[in-house]
Amino acid sequence: MLRILLVLFLLVSASIGGVNSHQESGEWRCDSNSEIGVLAEFKPGLITLDGHADDWKDIDGFEFPLLPALDPDAENEYEAGKMTVKSLHDGHDIFFLLQVDGDYAYSKGESSRCPSVALMFQIGESASYHNMGGCEEHSTSCTNKTCRGHEVDIMHFSIGNAIPGRLYGGNHIDNGDGNGGDRFDHLVDLYAWNPHCRYLDGNGPQGSANDTSAQNDWKGAWWHSSLTVHSGFIEDESPYADNGKKGTYFFEFSRPLRTMDRLQQDVEFTIGGSSKMSAAFWYPVDGKSWIGPGHYSVNCDWVPLDISLGISLLGKSTTSSSWNVVNAFSLVLSVAALCISVFVSYRVMRPKSIPFTPMEDL
DSSP states (O other), X not given: OHHXXXXXXXXXXXXXXXXXXXXXXXSOOOOOOTTOOEEEEEOTTXXXXXXXXXXXXXXXXXXXXXXXXXXXXXXXXXXXXXXXXXXXXXXXXXXXXXXXXXXXXXXXXXXXXSOEEEEEEEOSTTOBTTTTBOOOOOTTTOOTTTTTXXXXXXXXXXXXXXXXXXXXXXXXXXXXXXXXXXXXXXXXXXEEEETTEEEETTOOSTTSOOOTTOOOOOEEEEEETTOOXXXXXXXXXXXXXXXXXXXXXXXXXXXXXXXXXXXXOSOOOOTTOEEEEEEEEEOOGGGOOOOTTOOEESOSSOEEEEEOOSSOHHHHHHHHHHHHHHHHHHHHHHHHHHHHHHHHHHHHHSXXXXXXXXXXXX
């Protein structure tokens, strides 16, 4: 068990990058656009989680320029295109689609030479986008007490061992061990207080209380538009397409709106409420391996995420009133029609009387 957890921790650290290299080039400056935002509409029964974007075609998204996370200068924007973020919910789960242009790049078993994505959400009220929660404690002193209120929730997906179109993330084996890992690939569920203090759900700093009921609540899949086989790939067919082909990456994810989290390690979504989120993208530019801090982000601050109601209260009231009027009018018509039918039937079926003629008049 300890060996498995150690391996998972090393994978997380390697894929997201060494914490010592998380250094900014100068004073942090952010000119955030106040008009940006993601809307998760209520659309039940619409999405199949397979990495394909066909079922998202009628869902509106927001298009973000991708800027370096540590130095959000427009001059260093990701050149291949912008990232479109879409979301919806079905009343139980929330779904996300990340769509970004990029030449096909896949090297089996080498995550840093393949694209990678992450979603981050605010949990604690004091958690900032900058510095991944913003707790000022170091890795040797950060705890759930010293960094209380700075928690962020992270989903990270490295596709180096993931077959396109196949589902990864939460599974019975890792969830049974009580952590947010994914031994079959690397779609993991983490939380953090800052870049130096991030852990798989259920784990924490030495001496902290771990939660054996923790789970990886995320599931996801990926696809690239240059892939031509839609019936399903198997591992032996890697790399699945020719590297360098132009196209678009699709990353599709889902998670329950509410989880069983007890230790402030998961964001909890509320229908009709708002959350704060961000999305990150790693790409092996010019075929060079990326490093953890070398990722692009959709914004230099939190992006609002609004989770819509199925029907607004006003719309529901108006609809209900209209429905009552229609029902009442239909009832009146039905009663009138019934009365007319009875009257007509009586006139038609009534026996005709024959006048009585006395015998003496015959």
